Amino acid sequence: MSGDNVVLARNVEGAPASPLHAQTVAFSHYNNLSAQLPLDPETGELVEGGALEQAAQCLENLEAVAEGIGHTLDDVARLTVFVRDIRDLDAVDEAFRAYFPTYVPARTNLAVAALPLDALVQVEALLTNGEGTIPNEPQAGDLVKYVNNTHNAPYDALSSQTVALSHYNNVTAQLPLDPVSNQIVAGGAAEQAVQCLKNIKAILASIDVPFDDIVKVTVFLKDLSDLDAVDEAYRRFFPDSGIARAVGYLPARTVVEAAELPMHALVQIEAVVSHGDGTPPQEVEARHGLIIEANNTDAAPVSALSTQSVAFSHYNNISAQIGLDPATGELVAGGAAAQAEQACRNIQAIIENVGHTMDDAVKANVYLRDLADLAAIEDVYARYFPGAPARRVVGVSNLPMGALVQIDAIFGNAEGTPPVA
Incomplete structure (x- = not known):
């Protein structure tokens, strides 16, 4: 694999800019976009209105960044939505439908205690970057983006369960939903954590990816005091395979307390997964x-x-x-x-x-x-x-x-x- 990839930080016209972070930083086959607040890029002020208007402005800003680097919102692999009030997700969804009328990316939703500038909504995106970041050597041909869903895990019309491009799978954050009833499972945080991890495992099994290919986990908890109970469940799933147990492999992890989670869940788990087979047209010797x-x-x-x-x-x-x-x-x-x-x-x-x-x-x-x-x-x-x-x-x-x-x-x-x- 080439060592010529460079960190490519960019800012574009038509979206809010900051001296403290680039609007987008590309490396290899992904663009990492900074979280967007509902700022009017001309005035630098929060737009007027409520959650619907703020969500639309966040998405407008993300679209401006994407288009400014030659991409579109169809290249979003994962969207992360932060709200101050979980009830505002309905308004966010209304705005979302206008910007994602057909394809829907993987997604994470949660309410947090506070957002910069007292915003009601903040949205960030991870974009695919099929051309890569080797100077003057764009990827030969557009990489294929694989989007998959399975009935063995909860289905949501506003997100894809997994979106893969190149060597990564981006899995929608999983709530503790029984995929048959689509209801939160009975029990407390431990039982809910188990169901979240079962759902992730079912999604990965549907695309023939082993559970130990997870490289990063983010655990969102309604109450951080539940972490011990969640960890007890977590140990049942990691490591998963004999090989992983032999070397004691565990993914990187972040634990975050949410102010509220969708459907009043106690736990939500997000996973980023390696994808050793890559996505075509990468050459076999470059991806297996x-x-x-x-x-x-x-x-x-x-x-x-x-x-x-x-x-x-x-x-x-x-x-x-x-x-x-x-x-x-x-x-x-x-x-x-x-x-x-x-x-x-x-x-x-x-x-x-x-x-x-x-x-x-x-x-x-x-x-x-x-x-x-x-x-x-x-x-x-x-x-x-x-x-x-x-x-x-x-x-x-x-x-x-x-x-x-x-x-x-x-x-x-x-x-x-x-x-x-």
């Missing part, structure tokens, strides 16, 4: 047998339920980091800026352990207990992410260990991962 490279370093906090860095093909997926001192296992003293510094230091240690630098970052997700702390962490963030990667910022009411800041990131992996010998 790629391996997952999972790495930990003692220079950053180690978890029994996640791997710090999981690389596959041209991406490294980093587990969420809080301000833990890896030597003590305790949160560092100080406020949000001190914790952000330590979280970024942990990410830097993880990525340098696998031979990369912070300049390889293509996307960062920032979760804050208090959005008022954003100004305090920006200087720290800018020092560690000098390339201004695409970014998501949301406010949450709680974080693991009572942290004030949590950051996860995706990095380019120009050398790719080797095929099985």
Whole structure:
């Protein structure tokens, strides 16, 4: 696999711009778009109206970014919708139908405690990038996007269960729905987590992808105090195969407390999955047998339920980091800026352990207990992410260990991962 891919950060006219993040950062076969607020790009102000108008403006901004780099919304592989009030998802869906009249991407929906500028809605997108990012050498032919659904998992007319392009499958965030009744399963958080994971497993089985091909999991919880119960269920599914158990493989992971989840669920789980077969017209020798490279370093906090860095093909997926001192296992003293510094230091240690630098970052997700702390962490963030990667910022009411800041990131992996010998 070529090592010539470059991190391609771009801004376009017709969408809001920020000096702190690029509107879109492409690497290899994906464009990572920054989360869009409902800002009028001419005035920089929130548009007037309620959730419907704000959702439409978010989607308008995403469309402007996509078209500005020669793409369309049909190239969206995953859409993530954040609302302040879960009841506003109906309005978001109304706007969504106008922008996605036929094809629907994988999707994640949740309510969060706060959004920047007190917005009601924020939407982000992951776009396919069939032309790749090797300078002056576009991919020979457009890669095929595979969209699949199965009756063995819950079906939603406004999302595809899985959307694959090149070496990744993007799975719609799964609620704890029984696929037969389409109702939330009985029980508490543990039972709901089991059903979410069963649904993901059914989707992957329908496309002949093993469960241990998952490289990144995001667990959304209504109440973070349910994490122990969810972890108990999680251990039943990871590792899944004999080979994975032998090496103790676990995907990278992020845990987020949601203000509310669709259908009053207690748990929702999102998965990003490797796709070793790739999608045509990639040549067979360029796409078969790629391996997952999972790495930990003692220079950053180690978890029994996640791997710090999981690389596959041209991406490294980093587990969420809080301000833990890896030597003590305790949160560092100080406020949000001190914790952000330590979280970024942990990410830097993880990525340098696998031979990369912070300049390889293509996307960062920032979760804050208090959005008022954003100004305090920006200087720290800018020092560690000098390339201004695409970014998501949301406010949450709680974080693991009572942290004030949590950051996860995706990095380019120009050398790719080797095929099985």
